[in-house]
Amino acid sequence: MNTHIFPEESLRRFTENVFRKIGCPEKDAVTAADVLLSSDLRGIDSHGVARLSGYVRLWEKQRINPVPNIQIVHETATTATVDGDSGLGLVAAPFAMQVAMEKAEKYGSGWASVRNSNHYGIAGYHAMKAAAKDMIGISMTNASPLVAPTHTTERLLGTNPMCYAIPAGKYPPVVVDMATAAAANGKLEIAQRSGSKIPYGWAQTKEGKATNDPHALKQGGSLLTLGSDYEHGSHKGFGLSAVVDIFSAVLSGANYGPWVPPFVAFLDPLPNLPGKGIGHFLGAMRVDGFRPVEEFKQHMDNWVERFKSAAPIDAEQSVIIPGEPEIIAEKERKTNGIPLIEAVYQDLNVLADKLGIERLAGEISA
């Protein structure tokens, strides 16, 4: 497939320009672009600039407020509910993580549940902010309903990711950043494009039958929770997804379950919503609230080394420490640039023309 490679800085400037153009204040445009670029740098192509035109379409539908008054509406010393005022989740979530970290600085831990928000990018971006300050970071969000709970045919849950970022010493942070579905929708889309089948256990048909058809979702089917079927623990994936939904939305006053507003602008939110926008949950705990930081980091390094040395089944494939592939991708892409597939490249040019801003520039010749 044809790809176009751009230096990080070109993509970042372009992305900031898009957010400026839809009316975001300078600081917010920079933050929102930083969240998206961090996804592209880390190799999570589905959650970076590939979604930029999606955010703009929501803005066109007046479902994203570019100048939100994001504020704390309820709090204790270590907990807070943040109202995102229909702004970008890419801005509301960093605000809320900052609130959590300031509380943790003072009291050892801090927690913020966010309502009235929109898609917040990759969960890992937010949790890693805490890890950079010697805290353990936690980040969750609910999302448009695509996933059916065990034993049912209804899409009642999003792929609802949860992320834990834990600082280490000489090694990079351990970052567990995972959808609570067996596989995210992006993986079905890749199979659709390449015309291949998907493994059984990712999706089911409208009737709840097992399927290997990547188009199942478009035909009224649903994604399956982590565990895939009851025998293999899909009820556990359902439980985790429920926790994400409740922490993000029932705690904050956002919409939950099937009422979470769709990310795609061509689908309208349901009527009679029980809450406001989508919800996130962010948290931070100071490592030195439990033991001295250096001691903790020495043991984290020991933990990482012991797991890295685990006997592999196949000599070619050793254990993957959570977060390690993304670190490798980031190093490589910071040096060699970020590849965009043709469809995303075209989409961004169309977006530039529509908004009347400069097209993507600085393509690196292959």
Place this chain on the structure above:
Amino acid sequence: MNTHIFPEESLRRFTENVFRKIGCPEKDAVTAADVLLSSDLRGIDSHGVARLSGYVRLWEKQRINPVPNIQIVHETATTATVDGDSGLGLVAAPFAMQVAMEKAEKYGSGWASVRNSNHYGIAGYHAMKAAAKDMIGISMTNASPLVAPTHTTERLLGTNPMCYAIPAGKYPPVVVDMATAAAANGKLEIAQRSGSKIPYGWAQTKEGKATNDPHALKQGGSLLTLGSDYEHGSHKGFGLSAVVDIFSAVLSGANYGPWVPPFVAFLDPLPNLPGKGIGHFLGAMRVDGFRPVEEFKQHMDNWVERFKSAAPIDAEQSVIIPGEPEIIAEKERKTNGIPLIEAVYQDLNVLADKLGIERLAGEISA
């Protein structure tokens, strides 16, 4: 199979007597028995009195201290590290959860990581203590290594459960209490007893090959993480299990990974341990730290009702709300008594004779 049914009170008195006899102070004997009985009442037969003789064998090996000086060794306003002084986890974990709840009462949230402990029973018991006080309860523990990380053949992780208990209004709390392995060892033991095969995806052979043999573990194989294989997200189960291990042990100074001391007394701990005992992590967040309790509970009820009404694949099997089967079991067993399989019944009588205490009494005739 032959079963013996006893009223809750008989089993509770017997269990308290066992803990008294090994030297536990009165209050600790009552607490430890309460944790085990809660497991039997909730239908989780593997974690209740069936383990009683296992705790006693650890005491005989002087690996459990019946009169521990459990104390906070490090703290901030909302975080604490608790040293269990080699006592029963059944006592250290309730102590630590109390610490977390008192901090939450004052500051909105509270968190305790525990080192130098032993097996703490079911994760749910501890988390539900918070839910009963209008808090969200969180409970995790690491455990003897039986589970191999994705792509490896080494047992480096326990079945490392995580539990979230969330209060509702007219419905019982939503309690997600799950091993982060695809299936717990108890399920393999059931298959061994009945001579049946296990599903592929629960365990692997010593060489890392897929197997349906329930004896695989005894032959040097290992359990698999939630997700079962890489294609179905076993790296996510590994990530969750890693989080449990790190929160419970790297934060507290307990042993982690392959160094977690075995629960079974016939296996000695490894030499050169990096920490003390096994570790737990307990936490509590006040619901009213985020929104008024009544408002939250109304939305939790709405959440439960919407999920309960999900269209089933098979009309005979509707969605299972996390924690619901255990509530049903508890109601039934409080009324009709707790069934013990013959092997457990015999084991408890042998234990009574060995300790010189009264045998189990009050069997309900079938």
